[in-house]
Amino acid sequence: QSNVTIYGVVDAAMTRTTGGGYNQTAMDGRGILQGSRLGFRGTEDLGNGLKALFQLEQGLNVDTGTAPPGAPAGESWAFQRQAWVGLGGAWGTLGLGRQYAPGYATARFDILEGSGLYSARGWLTSVGGYTINPGSPARWSNSVRYMSPDLSGFSFEGIYSNYNNEDPARTRHPSGDDRWAMGFGYAKGPGEIGVVYHNVGVGAGVEDTREFFIGGSWDFGFLKAMATWQRKDAEVRSGDNRLWSVGVVVPVLTSSAFHLGYASLDVKGRDNDSNSLSTGFVHNLSKRTALYAILNRMHHDDLAPNLSGIEQPIQPGETASTWALGVRHKF
Amino acid sequence: QSNVTIYGVVDAAMTRTTGGGYNQTAMDGRGILQGSRLGFRGTEDLGNGLKALFQLEQGLNVDTGTAPPGAPAGESWAFQRQAWVGLGGAWGTLGLGRQYAPGYATARFDILEGSGLYSARGWLTSVGGYTINPGSPARWSNSVRYMSPDLSGFSFEGIYSNYNNEDPARTRHPSGDDRWAMGFGYAKGPGEIGVVYHNVGVGAGVEDTREFFIGGSWDFGFLKAMATWQRKDAEVRSGDNRLWSVGVVVPVLTSSAFHLGYASLDVKGRDNDSNSLSTGFVHNLSKRTALYAILNRMHHDDLAPNLSGIEQPIQPGETASTWALGVRHKF
Amino acid sequence: QSNVTIYGVVDAAMTRTTGGGYNQTAMDGRGILQGSRLGFRGTEDLGNGLKALFQLEQGLNVDTGTAPPGAPAGESWAFQRQAWVGLGGAWGTLGLGRQYAPGYATARFDILEGSGLYSARGWLTSVGGYTINPGSPARWSNSVRYMSPDLSGFSFEGIYSNYNNEDPARTRHPSGDDRWAMGFGYAKGPGEIGVVYHNVGVGAGVEDTREFFIGGSWDFGFLKAMATWQRKDAEVRSGDNRLWSVGVVVPVLTSSAFHLGYASLDVKGRDNDSNSLSTGFVHNLSKRTALYAILNRMHHDDLAPNLSGIEQPIQPGETASTWALGVRHKF
Incomplete structure (x- = not known):
């Protein structure tokens, strides 16, 4: 028992989406402020500063009790978010399994914890096809990952994913589907920057598709400002795009914060740009429990990617607004 | 660790069904006396009498190690029985997620804890198509639920389920599929009554299909008697029916009880009635562990719904008898 | 909380397979040294030496976060490895559910903990179609199992599996698919023998297909030697075969061991034999955490069963070699 810590997040909200002559009320339990999950993790001290670590983390939908979608064909998820075992020491941590690529942690340069569906930038990383993304595209199976310790504010991580097991029959290894990535961070006083490259x-x-990200934040005390810029270059020009975002988080009294952000996606080779404006208010009832109200406004020029939240197609040129009122509890 | 309590039920039995020239021996691990499950729940004290709560509970089949059936198309269950997060206080509890409609708790007015397959009334609630049911039809996804505290013996609960997410693609919201329900209870001394309405x-x-239930019990000390009556009114008359049941539970020595009950389902517009007679003996080895022997006899006039337990079709007019000998362990 | 113990294994490795003009690098997180798993178990003292027990254990793939394959059609696994509830006492243990047939424990007479994919004997038990197997073929659903206590070195176990519920619709019981098995063991001083029969x-x-196994080991201190022999007799002669193995485990310093083993499968009625040679080095960082390096060389005469590890078909007459470098952590 003492070898395992159980932890998780349960986050559920009522949402309302309007736009393009369409409106819908729905519950969303995937975790708007923070992804809903149940996890098991542990550490064993091996002596001489060495330790063994593991983490098994399943995503879940609090609204329906179902597991996340997207399992490889013919398989089902046991631990969709993370599943890895590794060794750690003063030299850093080395893990094997299903782990995060560095692009996941870019959420720290976006408002609302980078909410994959409701922050200014979150949903557009998916619309743009990024693996530098605060969601599942940054979860890489069959990966070896190294994370450095904090080196006077500097940090580094690298990952290599041998993507063979996406084929459920584990038959011939599709060549050319391996992935690797690197991330650098520097935090000092009120400032922080991050640089990420995914191949x-x-x-x-x-x-190979190449993605690059740079982001930074500065905490003025009365306000934290943040900005990001990222680009994706694929073999075909229509896969190229650029995405930037800016945001501020303003503390209100001691336990609340107001969030405001804007993001813009510029798709190359087609007039198919998108932009997203988000504003949110998060009230912390405790360190673990928060109430939130978020309004996201999304506009797509030509194509009609799914809306945030309920993912209802809207027509090109239309604008959709989505409200979410919810509660996030960590345990 | 201290934030989470792990709990569950493992219930397995050998069963034997005869009837209509058919007989079969089988193991059943779905949980005959009490549904097999593994759950995680927790409470956080937020101060000022307010608390945050969550519960994640998966059903399971001890006989085969499989998860429950019935996940929405293309999805799999993580927590089929319950998945919710909420706030509680002196004013009651408010939850969001996959939760019980009030009709689930009507099991307290049936023998054998309302055993969905083997009590007198349990299986007939499914044959009659009730969501006022001690099983999955009373588990509502995408629901907001309020439960009052105990008010000098009175209690009230209400639930509204926005049923949108049954569509795995989360696309257009099927209109007209919302549900709501209310339940009232009153318990004083040896008596208890309950009234439930589902829409x-x-x-x-x-x-909309409307369901109404009233049930009561009286504990004479040497015997507890109980009775229920419920009706369902659908748009088409063939969906209308009435179901009543009576039962007694007789304590034997200090740790056992004899159960006897009868239930009858009257389907309107067709001569398709069913009745069910159950008798059982439950011997508690401790508060957590019980051995049980149950005999259920089921008769269907014209149609041939599946049998209890092994669910083998019998022919119209036939009678099926099912024995179950099992063990139920709570943890 | 005190009623449940959480435990598990996370085992992941990099593997490389060459043979027949084919070579592939892959990650394998099924658990090469020991199957990856997460489990929940508990015991309740019922007084008078009687206790209630349960165990729920799910397999998992650390490489991809997925659950094991092979669930009955239309169902998904909750606890693929074990799911049972039972009673125990001085007289032994009686369990109901998905449990191990005696043939599972024959792994103790093979090197590398009987590694289902990489030991000398492990993979050949699957190639030969044995349920006397250190893997899933020895997991029997719907079973009643009795295990004796240790009787001065002797032990006995028996299992009967009513295989009815393999049919997901739980409809008509396929006749003739029941299974039973018995196992005997005797351990004294440095020696141990085991005899198993599966029907x-x-x-x-x-x-019915009949399988017989006999194995033994002797610990000389500086070396532990082991040998097994098993046969399978099916209705058709092409299903008959014989499998034998020998192996040694040599302790190195205090915390490591060198493993070497050979196994040979002789298929009757066809010239389709296989043999397997395994060598491995296991270095224990602690009682719970080990690093391992294993090399398996497999040869199939005529047919081309899948390779160990990545399970890539090779051509008849070819030889495949597979390396695995991994870490196994128990919690």
Whole structure:
């Protein structure tokens, strides 16, 4: 018992989406402020500063009790978010399994903890096809990952994913689908910056997709400001795009914060840009429990990607607004 | 660790069904006396009498190690029985997620804890198509639920379920599928009564199905007697029916009880009635562990719904008898 | 909380397979040294030497976060490895549910804990179609199992599996698919022997398949030697075969061991034999955490069963070599 810590997040909200002559009320339990999950983790002290670590973390939908979608064909998730075992020491941590690529942690440069569906930037990382993304595209199976310790404010991480096991039959290894990535961070006083590079194999005979990210934040005390810029370059020009975002988080009294952010996605080779404006108020009832109200306004120029939240297609040129009123509890 | 309590039930039995020239021996691990499950729950004290609560509970089949059936198409269950987060206080409890409609707790007015397959009334609530049911039809996804505290013996609960997310693609919200329900209870001394109303949307352009239940019990000390009556009114008369049950539980020595009950389902507009007679003996080895022997006899006039337990179709007019010998352990 | 113990294994490795003009690097998180798993178990003291027990254990793939394959059609696993409840006392343990047949524990007479994919004998038990197997074929649903206590070195176990629920619709019981098995063991001083018999129903009108196993080990202190022999007799002669193995485990310093083993499968009625040679080094960082390096060399005469590890078909007459470098952590 003492070897395992159980932890998790349960986050559920009522949402309302309007736009394009469409309106819908729905519950969303995937975790708007923070992804709903149940996890098991542990550490064993091996002596000489060495330790063994593991983490098993399943996502879940509090609204329906279901597991996350997207399991490899014919399989089902046991631990969709993380599943890894590793060794750690003063030299850092080395893990094997399903782990985060560095692009996941870019959420710290976006408002609302980078909420994959409701922050200014979150949903547009998915619309733009980024693996530098605060969601599942940054969860890489079959990966070896190294994370450095904090080196006077500097940190580094690298990951290599041998993507073979996406094929449920574990038969022939599709060549050219390996991935690797690196991330650098520097935090000092009120400031922090992060740089990330992802190199994503997309199959034999096709050039790897390359993604680059730079983000930073500065905490003025009465206000924390943040900005990001990222680009994706694929073999075909229509896969290229640029995404930038700016945001502020303003503390209110001791336990609340007001969030405001804007993000813009510029797709190359087609007039198919999107932008997203989010504003939110998060009231912490404790360190573990928060109430939140978020309004996201999303506009797509030409194409009609799914809306945030309920993911109802809207027509090109339309604008959708989505409200979410919810509660997030960590345990 | 201290934030989470792990709990559960493992209930397995050998069963034997005869009837209509058919007989079969089988193991059943779904949980005959009490549904097999593994759960995680916790409470956080937020001060000022306010607390945060959550519960995640998965059903399971001890006989085969599988998860329950019935997940929405293309999805799999993480927590099929319950998944919710909420706030509580002296004013009651308010929850969001997959929760029980009031009709679930009507099991307290049936013998054998309302055993969904083997009590007199349990299986007939499913044959009659009730959501006022001691099983999955009373588990409502996407619901907001309020439960009052105990008010000098009175209690009240209400639930509204926005049924949108049954569509795995989370696309257009099927209109007219929302549900709501209310339940009232009063317990004083040896007596208890309960009244439940469910209003179940079945789709656009179709009238909601309405269900009503009243039940009561009286504990004479040497014997506890109970009775229920419920009705369902659907848009088409063939969906209308009435179900009543009576039962007694007789304590034997200090740790055992004999159960006897009868239930009858009267389907309107067709001569398709069913009745069920159950007798059982439950011997508690401790508060957590019990051995049980149950015999259920089920008769269907015209149609041939599945049998209890192994669910083998019998022919119209036939009678099936099912024995179960099992063990139920709570942890 | 005190009623439940959480435990598990996370085991992940990098593997490399060459043979037949084929080579592949892959991660394997199924658990090469020991199957990856998360489990919940508990015991309740009922007084008078009687106790209640339960165990729920799910397999998992650390490499991808997925659950094990092989769930009955239309169902998904909750606890693929074990799911049972029972009673125990001085007289032994009686369990109901999904449990191990005696053939599972034959792994103790093979090197590398009987590693289902990489030991000398492990993979050949699957190639030969044995349920006397250190893997899933020895996990029997719907079973009643008795295990004796240790009787001055002797032990006995028996299991009967009513295989009815393999049919997801739980409809008509396929006749002739029941299974039963017995196992005997004797351990004294440095020596241990085991004898196992499995009788596996394969359907109506077909003769049951019979499997027999005998194995033994002797610990010389500087070296532990082990040997096994098993046979399978099916209705058709092409299903008959014989499998034998020998192995040694040599302790190195205080915390490591060198493993070497050979196994050979002789298929009757066809020239389709296989042999397997394994060598491994296991270095224990603690009682719970080990690093391992294993090399398995497998040869198939005529047919081309899948390779160990990555399970890539090779051509008849070819030889495949598979390396695995991994870490196994128990919690």
